[in-house]
Amino acid sequence: MLESIEMRKAYGDTMIELAAKNPKIVSLQADLTGANGMKEFHAKYPDRSFNVGIAEANMVGVAAGMAACGMLPFVHSFGTFSTRRCYDQITISVCYAGLNVKIIGSDPGVGAELNGGTHMALEDAGIMRNLPGMVIFEPVDSTQLKSALPQIVDHPGPVYIRLFRKNAEKIFGDGYVFHWGKADLLHEGSDVAILASGVCVKEALDAADLLKSEGISARVLNVSMMKPIDKEAVISAAKECGALVTAENHSIINGLGSAVAEVLAENAPAPLERVGVRDHFGQVGRARDLMETFGIVAKDIAAAARKAVARKA
């Protein structure tokens, strides 16, 4: 079931609440304030809101300077432009300099929809993953986002948030509490573990249902933090289920699939199948159609699970 609130609205509302408590919080924009849900924040806190125009590199550098003077800047753009467009600035002026800047990339992957291939971030989390100290967080729904944001504010270093803009599938109930660096167990299972993120989490749950009718018991984990990855959850999934599938709205290269593969290879080798965008660019289309075209929906995940199970020794 879709949530009644857009993710960007949940983000903007929560940022307004957090800014009321923390006077250091500052928002920076590069001409996409509405896209990431921060229009109300900018109206409410005009003295703490800056729109640098279409100049992402400068936005990140300005944020770094603000952080060096004790402010807590959040920079925003589409996921493409808040990462790869200003990658060297994030690398040197933020991460290498040790400055605390939070980076928001909206509309990841298929979320770019009709903006198409030029705007479709399929490698954003991957390039952020390479940066020492960078945390990568992709909230699965607004409940998780709201629970995580105060912890992100308190975290003393850079965080990249992959922010799906529209209404997400509701995954968590009101009592949910976000635990830093921990995967969420959504469905217990013993034959195969599906580790999914973002819009692929609901697909993974649907895949588990499909597999159940075939007698395959699938564990489903929501991995909202690609970095630091929850190694324990990956290792126990390998040991207890013996086969794994990853599912992500991102390239399988240097994405969640890669992160899980690295943990497996070094700790608990087990068959792994990666569901994600298979080394090609994006294109225009509605999110659902793109997910089907890219092969990242429930039937694809179920097929990958069967394959992984069949590979068990």
Add this chain to the structure above:
Amino acid sequence: MDERNLAELKTLSKEARKLFIEMMANLGVGHIGGSLSIIDALVYLYYREMRVRPQEPRWEDRDRLVISKGHAGPALYALLAMKGFFDKKELMTLNKLGTHLPSHCDMKLTTGIDMTAGSLGQGLSAAVGMAIALRMQKKDSRVYCIVGDGEAQEGQIWEALMYAGSQQLDNLVVIIDDNGMQIDNYTDALNAVRPFDKRLAAFGFEVINVDGHDFNQLDNAFYKAKTIKKRPTAVIMSTVKGKGFSFCEGKLSNHNMKVSADDLASALKELA
């Protein structure tokens, strides 16, 4: 500026050049030219202009300095050692494994450095962010940022200049080190980044042209900058790359060059 103050700055300038060239000769190689073109400006900033506390380097009300052309770090290290941010003996560790003094300015490693730089074009944006943050915090601290002329070929410099003008940052002084040279050739020969004065005026700056090796002109410029309201100031310094030592002064090869024992001996003789 009176004669006594001028003489004092000239003496300090000689000391800075001595520490600098000894540091470079100890290593035998380094970014010589772009350090010597700004070292007089650094002497002026640290002894006449900026409010800093060497015993309390993270003092929140201090003025900030960003050397956006981060490869001029060694010139800054000489000044920081002179001011007592760290011991002068530490200068001899320059660029050795485990040092606190790397080629390019590093705020995590070096006491007294306000911003990391090295990937050209980025420091000015940080300086703009600092100026905005200090204004938000209602501090009267000022921000100084040294940008190389070659560095200004980077597009991000112009993004930052545009935003500084747009934000009317009268607590920001951008200092252009216009030494006319870059690694491969004269700046005019590669990609004509001049004229700085007309371009920066068009970006909303109060523009002051000076000889970057003349303390009286620097004194007048920085004094005037403090009187400018509602817009940032650009001090465009005409400088000589490698200024002060005949083995390197004005030579196109001086960006990163070897310094022999003979070079050091001749340099020290010229300072005497």
